[in-house]
Amino acid sequence: MDRSDTEKRRRKLLAQTRSLYSERHSAPAVHPRYRNAYNSIYGDREDEEPASTxxxxxxxxxxxxxxxxxxxxxxxxxxxxxxxxxxxxxxxxxxxxxxxxxxxxxxxxxxxx
Incomplete structure (x- = not known):
C-alpha cells in the first residue's frame, strides 16, 4: 500500500465511523451487531420527531x-x-x-x- 491508498482507507473508515455513530440517521452509539435489537426495543427515533408548523x-x-x-x-x-x-x-x-x-x-x- 502506498501513501494515497492509506489516506483513502483512513478517510473511508472515518466516514463509516461518523455515519455509524451519528444521531441523525440511526441509534446513538450502538455497535452494529446490536443495532437491530436496539431498534426493535426502542424503535426508530425518526418517527418520534414532531412536524414543525x-x-x-x-x-x-x-x-x-x-x-x-x-x-x-x-x-x-x-x-x-x-x-x-x-x-x-x-x-x-x-x-x-x-x-x-x-x-x-x-x-x-x-x-x-
Whole structure:
C-alpha cells in the first residue's frame, strides 16, 4: 500500500465511523451487531420527531398582516370591524376572560329559540 491508498482507507473508515455513530440517521452509539435489537426495543427515533408548523404559522401571520393593511388602505370593514378598531383594541389591551365570557354568552343565546 502506498501513501494515497492509506489516506483513502483512513478517510473511508472515518466516514463509516461518523455515519455509524451519528444521531441523525440511526441509534446513538450502538455497535452494529446490536443495532437491530436496539431498534426493535426502542424503535426508530425518526418517527418520534414532531412536524414543525413554523412555516404554516408564518404564512398565516403574513396573510393576516396583508389583510390588515388592505383594510387600512381601502377603509374596508370585515365582520363590522375596521382597522382603527383593531389598533385601538391592541393599544388598550384585551381582557381575554371577558371576551371569552361574551362569546360563551353569545353562543348560548343562539341555541335558545
Amino acid at each position: 413554523f412555516g404554516l404559522r408564518v404564512v398565516f401571520c403574513c396573510l393576516l398582516f396583508i389583510g390588515f393593511v388592505m383594510m387600512d388602505n381601502y377603509d374596508l370593514k370585515v365582520a363590522d370591524v375596521s382597522s382603527s378598531q383593531i389598533t385601538e383594541a391592541v393599544k388598550d389591551g384585551v381582557d381575554v376572560q371577558a371576551v371569552w365570557q361574551e362569546l360563551q354568552n353569545f353562543a348560548g343565546q343562539e341555541d335558545v329559540p
